[in-house]
Amino acid sequence: MQLRNRLKLIKKTMQTHHLDALFITQREDIFYYTGWKANDGNILIINHQKPALFVSPLEQDAEKIRHVNLIYLKRKEDILKELKGLKLVGYDEYNLTANKFSLLHKLPIRLKKASELIKKPREIKDSWEIEQIRKAVSVSKKSFEKQKVYGKTEEDIANNLEASFRLQGALTAFDTIVSSGSGIIHHQPRKIIVKKGKPVIIDFGARFNWYCCDVTRTLVSENKEWKKTKENVSDIQKQIIDEITPGIEMSDIRKQYEKLMGKYGYKIQHSFGHGIGLDVHEQITGKLKEGMVITVEPGVYKNNGGCRIEDTILVRKKGVEILTKQIKLD
């Protein structure tokens, strides 16, 4: 992990925006900037000196973390001490509690929404990060390919997949979706047995060293209607992916997705994909660059089921690499 580089980069951004400090409260951001697998309630303050990392007095493991002033958080006033005398402080508006936000208002400092700035460096993955995502893919692949589907309940399939992630030392990137014969997009697995004849969406992803991958496969067995739909969705996905290369923007991909879905006569029911990394849904701003990782997941849903195909994709110098390509389609 290139922690020093990351800190250098974010400090430069702070200078550009005249920020004296960033008040960082998302566990994933704290991990990104310090290497500490943060717990709820931990805080990282990046200022122009050595960053301050606040942890609970029970979390003495954090003493191994270098390049920070480690502070055991006992009274919330200790946080204010660290910010005293500063003028402009950026905070993560999506990951700061109202309670801590009110606390910050006790100081005569100006506060600025800074979620986008804080997460900006995370958009481009370095080689170590890509390696972690590859491991998440490898765990996901092994778990999926040994999984029996027909004859099991939706719930059992989700449980088995996630148990398999854990046995391989990984976590679960998001609640696994197993949806048989249902047109609900974020379907919660039920205790019903999955049978041939209906399409079965399985949307899953392991999280290795906190790095996520996200894959969806749809099994259609011998159902003619859904076999055809799957061919179309697969064609649409391929054509979208073919367009992806450094220099284009997420909004360009969206336009291409809308055009293709229209051409095949399908209505749009969700976005085409998203950035991914330490979060399963992660910010991407501006033009795509080498080292960014996104998903592409066109989907078609009707009353009797749905079909979605999703892959996790790395933007290369030219074009892309489909990281999840080896996970078989059926």
Next chain:
Amino acid sequence: MQLRNRLKLIKKTMQTHHLDALFITQREDIFYYTGWKANDGNILIINHQKPALFVSPLEQDAEKIRHVNLIYLKRKEDILKELKGLKLVGYDEYNLTANKFSLLHKLPIRLKKASELIKKPREIKDSWEIEQIRKAVSVSKKSFEKQKVYGKTEEDIANNLEASFRLQGALTAFDTIVSSGSGIIHHQPRKIIVKKGKPVIIDFGARFNWYCCDVTRTLVSENKEWKKTKENVSDIQKQIIDEITPGIEMSDIRKQYEKLMGKYGYKIQHSFGHGIGLDVHEQITGKLKEGMVITVEPGVYKNNGGCRIEDTILVRKKGVEILTKQIKLD
């Protein structure tokens, strides 16, 4: 689940505090009041009519939820519509993002911290809730008792336990702690092999239907020093538990814990325990009552290791039932 009763109870509290609505943003609270296993970003507004449940347009599963007005959240302004004309609205200060907090400030309403009020009904568990905790205990017991410890790494033990929870249809209540020969209280599992001769703390708990249990066992093999410590910690725990009965307060138990630890010559390094339920650490206010569930977890830590014994305990009409009693001590 007694959803109607819960709503009735909270509406009565709202009347007492002149609250026109509660703005509920913790997933566990939404589940508690509606039965909907909420996702991040969901919102429940309880007013004096039918509660409003906001979910993503992708979460059509929520249509099965009764007794609510289901609203698909498309623009954040839709939230404001629901609050228009109200005077005093309570919010959960620990589970509301700064971003949504700022949004609420756009309306001419008074806002009041209400986390304690919102969670108050959760303190006493009904019979269905206790049943879920019992199931979490049963899953935890099976997973722990089949687990080989010596010769495995700390990480492998944690992974195996959590995979076993998942295979039994449960989740993980909190990151499992496996700590061999370390005096760190919230220790993160390492890739080192656990060997006899050092004390090994295993702090674990499954989560069934979102209800948690929390257990710690310490294996001391034939280490004389730690065998003695374990006897003492076990004695201390028993004496604390003997004092617990309806009518006493958490602060009374704390005093008893401090007295006992002092008597045995140990210093206090963390609190004696906590409320538990939908959250692994849950609020308990005022006097203990029948149906409350807490943990008791005295612990002693030195440079060469630690010993903690923790059980999940149900307060009965008189005295307690130790729900995790059947999980063997070594």
